[in-house]
Amino acid sequence: MFYFKDEINALLEEHGGDKLEDWYWASTEYYSFIAWFMDFSNGYCNIYAKSSSNYVRAVAAI
Numbered sequence: 001m002f003y004f005k006d007e008i009n010a011l012l013e014e015h016g017g018d019k020l021e022d023w024y025w026a027s028t029e030y031y032s033f034i035a036w037f038m039d040f041s042n043g044y045c046n047i048y049a050k051s052s053s054n055y056v057r058a059v060a061a062i
Contacts, residue, residue: 001057002043023054 001008001020009019026036030047037054038045048054 002040005040025054025056
């Protein structure tokens with residue numbers, strides 16, 4: 001998603017959606033209490049405790 005962020009953001013803006021510009025949780029766990037997240041403003045990835053607040057984007061894989 002980060003690779004196509006500009007194209008996705010253009011479509012989201014066109015349809016009134018919120019752009020990908022913040023921290024989002026990944027679906028992959030690191031441990032049961034830690035998960036991966038990504039900063040869509042710069043592509044930075046890291047792990048963080050699940051007890052912290054970050055956004056989630058639902059994505060359908062086809």
